[in-house]
Amino acid sequence: MQALRDSIDNLDAALVHILAERFKCTQRVGELKARLRLPSSDTAREKQQVERLRSLAQDANLDPDFAEKVLAFIIKEVIRHHETTLVRTGSSS
Numbered sequence: 001m002q003a004l005r006d007s008i009d010n011l012d013a014a015l016v017h018i019l020a021e022r023f024k025c026t027q028r029v030g031e032l033k034a035r036l037r038l039p040s041s042d043t044a045r046e047k048q049q050v051e052r053l054r055s056l057a058q059d060a061n062l063d064p065d066f067a068e069k070v071l072a073f074i075i076k077e078v079i080r081h082h083e084t085t086l087v088r089t090g091s092s093s
């Protein structure tokens with residue numbers, strides 16, 4: 001049991017680090033979008049991401065619906081960050 005919990009703790013730490021790296025990338029995208037006055041969300045891109053992630057999940061034996069929900073949750077937070085960046089950089093008006 002303890003060995004399994006140690007593995008879970010390591011995997012949770014990896015998830016946090018991976019998420020932090022992803023948010024660093026999306027922060028840069030948000031700044032670019034603000035500068036170029038592009039919309040915060042891109043539904044065509046999201047559709048591609050969902051398709052790809054569902055396929056990856058299937059191959060990895062992970063429930064694709066769950067993977068899609070996780071992605072949607074993350075993207076919702078990214079869009080919130082993009083909106084904050086717009087206000088912070090004064091590009092929202």
Ligand SMILES: O=C(O)C(=O)C[C@]1(C(=O)O)C=C[C@@H](O)C=C1
Nearest residue numbers: 026029041042043045046075078
């Ligand atoms: O690729 C973009 O345009 C982003 O802003 C990043 C991202 C994402 O988190 O992957 C977030 C919002 C968009 O709707 C699509 C994708």
